[in-house]
Amino acid sequence: MAQWFEDVKAEFILNFINDDRWKLLLEGLFVTLKVTFFAVILGIVIGVVIAIIRSTYDKNVSTMPKGFKRTVLGIINFLANVYLTIIRGTPVVVQLMIMYYVIFATSTNKVMIAVLAFGINSGAYVAEIIRSGIMSIDNGQFEAGRSLGFNYVQTMRYIILPQAFKNVLPALGNEFIVLIKETSVSGYVALSDLTKAGDIIRGRTYSALMPLLAVALIYLILVMVISKFIAIGERRLRQSER
């Protein structure tokens, strides 16, 4: 028993204390958080825009008179669909590598490239989540807004989107949890995120258990913390019911 304890202690010192290897994990964690944070923001912006385009098209195309406006809306909607199809139809690792090795081949700002890749990827999923939220709102809400004199954009902003967000918050939270874990493939473009940091330690110490366990534990804690925040957010938004 004492021997086992000594072994664990030695492993721990080897993997985390020697050469200040814990710092690698800490730096990796910051990279992961940074990439996730900005990718989430980018994903929401893209997602809201695409969702509004698609739901506007779905709701209005049948009643719109033929003409310039309808043609433009049709084209924009088509482009949005192309984006969704490509992004959801290809693996995020491939998208990340295309970003890094092809589109931004001359850039060395790996964090920015990762933010773009993961943000653009997440945007496609967020778009469909928010669209389902918008479509779930009773059309009467829309009519009530318009009848008061709000224009289309104002009605969306003040009346439809806040309700849509509330309805899809659990699904959105899930998407962000998926995203934070998906950034673990950043190592493919040699970005030292949390996963990569664990892997670097493993490569140096030839000891896999401790660093990988530590990485897994950190992800787990992150996800649990985020889940908690989402639960709090849901509870606050649910105030208006009952």
Place this chain on the structure above:
Amino acid sequence: MNDNNVVIKVEGLEKDYGVLKAIDGISTEIKKGEVVVVIGPSGSGKSTFLRCLNLLEMPTGGSIYFEGEDLTDPKINLDKHRQKMGMVFQHFHLFPHMTILKNLTIAPMKLQGKSTKEAEELAYSLLERVGLKDRANAYPSQLSGGQKQRVAIVRALCMQPDVMLFDEPTSALDPEMVGEVLEVMKDLAKENMTMVVVTHEMGFAKEVASRVMFVDGGKVIEEGKPEEIFGNPKSERLKSFLAKVL
């Protein structure tokens, strides 16, 4: 183009859904202070007619003039004119994510540039009139149907409209709540609010209407003072309709 007393002028209004012609040529004038009650069997086009007045339903033919301006003109700023046409729906459509007070103040603040204080003062004074001042900070889901509909009426009034459109305002209510909503509407009528009301409440029509329009098959079959319509119906269709509802 017409005298100042006419608030809404409808000319040859048509709404064709392709499979069904919901409105087949309706022309009428609604004057200031008038309470026009539209009655008719279900599917007659009376709700569609009302929804065409503020273009929630896009007419496929004819024109609607509101305070002299043609709303069917694609170049017109429709949102601006809708601010002057309050609408009350059968199913209330209060904004469930906002408190009652916020429901009432958001449009005046965002659209008329009122300050929070101004908007809230108006909201409170109108809420008091419908007896709901103490519910200002509740959410719509905490209110009964009758209370919701009274709030919905106040929401429209907060924009200080020139005309109020009511689309079957009591049809979704439990019977014991119909009265409280009709009371509010009667008060409005007494204050000379111009109103167009689609309803099945014949008692309300008899008591409050300055004119009753009987619509069937997308056409105005008969119109006139309530005593004429209810006391001396001329057309067979109106007679058989009244026989069923009275």
